[in-house]
Amino acid sequence: MTPRLGGRLFQQYIVDAFSAIEQTRLWCFRINQTILRNELYSHICDYVRKGDASTSNVGKCVILPARFVGSKRYMQQNFQDALAVCRHVGHPDIFLTMTCNPLWDEIQKMMEFVPGCKTENYPDIISRVFRLKLEQLTNDTTVRYYARTMFDKSGFPLYKHRRQNITINIRNAELDNQWVVPYNRDLLVKYQCHINIEICSHARSLKYLFKYSLKDHDTATVQVTRKKHRRSAENNEECVDEIQAYFDKRYICGAESAYRIFGFPIHHRTFFVERLPFHLPGEQNCTFYANEDLGKVVDREKKRLSKLEAFFLLNSVDADARQYTYDEIPQHYVWNDGERKWNRRKRGMQIGCLSYTHHSSGEVWYLHLLLTKVRGPTSF
Known part of the structure; x- marks a missing residue:
């Protein structure tokens, strides 16, 4: 009996294990907040001129540094590094995302090792995501027709989308190709899965790779508590606890937990x-x-x-x-x-x-x- 046969219970174990690891790392950053401080040189000089040689009121409060993988500073700096590489060598040619197909032979063979499990009724997340992605091929809003591929004012591609007198019945509605989002037919047929492929002609395409530098993590739960105000003695401004903010809004899935526990890299680059x-x-x-x-x-x-x-x-x-x-x-x-x-x-x-x-x-x-x-x- 191997741990992976535990199904959802094993996923819960993996998430709990990584949560403990990450919480320990956050705790280390918190207890070392009082050791190092950071402030502008001119502000330090102002404190000295005032006769205040103590560091108790100087520097920022509780911060989450960039070396913590997944923090906002980590994502923001990697995003800026990616833009620097693009400025030097040019933008990537394409931006491609791919969702696995649960009917692939590799996945089918893997499911055969799970006793009493049938692929067609197994509630696996890959199957659910794949079906959801296929449904997105028929968008909720219409797609405009274009006689040729062009770019809008923001630099985003508007793909060739001609009118075709072909309809299909989906959810009791007759839809034509105006309701189908752009896709690459050859890649869909070759790999038999849902693939999004875009021309990478704008820096906003790179923002998707580091989207957590622009927004917080998905929030799994919401807790209502009395707001605690920690104010600095000098300017009486509210002190932001970045570690607690990250911890409160953290969402972790089984796949990410296993990936991080085994120490696989989150980002890879060939340029320094x-x-x-x-x-x-x-x-x-x-x-x-x-x-x-x-x-x-x-x-x-x-x-x-x-x-x-x-x-x-x-x-x-x-x-x-x-x-x-x-x-x-x-x-x-x-x-x-x-x-x-x-x-x-x-x-x-x-x-x-x-x-x-x-x-x-x-x-x-x-x-x-x-x-x-x-x-x-x-x-x-």
Whole structure:
């Protein structure tokens, strides 16, 4: 008797096991929140000028870092890395999603090993999803006719969809091809399953791969509790607990749990991306320990160059570097984090990716634009 023959009970066991693993990881991040702090250099200087050398009120509250797989920062950074790769090599040719067919020989043979189970009545999630996808071929809304394939104003493809005088009866209704969403006939016939294939001509296609960077996880349950307000002593603003927010909204299925427990990779890439932070003068992020004296933090960070400041210094002493913009530097130079300087690249290749900033950020947004256009700047 192997565990996989336990059916839904085994899936529940897998989910419970991974939930315990993930909860332990979240707990580790929570208990270490007080060890490291992060704040702008200029804000730390303001605290020192006020005579406050304590770090109890400095820095963010409870955060979920980007190294936690599945967090919003993790997804957002991978999405930005994907955009950087596309800017360098171009967009992918196609975007393809595929749903398995429960009538495939491989699945049929697998079901034969389950005692007393018949494929036609087995409530497997693959079967349910496959039937649901097939029903989506007949959409709830009509599809407009197009004499040829074209692109709309947003860059999305509008596929060729000519009128055909062929109807079919579905759910007691006569439907023609105006109700059928675009599909690839050759792929459907060859693989005998539901396949969506789109021309990848827009960055929004990549957002689907990292959709959880734009929305939270599916919520399985809702709990109503008294709202707890944790406010900082300095500005009396509400402190957001990102770990608790992630934990409350987490939805886990059996397949994902098994995949994560066995340590399979969530994302794979063949290009290396160097993430390039940027900042206005004196507003670089500083990381320090919670028990450090702020005066010592200021003295240390004053001598510690950021990647952007080291880029300015490189341009002032290296004539070859002046022909590149900030995001092009990683292709020709390597960042040495110990020495806090850019060294000439001898082998390999990296793509530069400037950190994301919203267009409403003011001067930071304009600095982002300038760094991608101006070559060889030596100062702010």
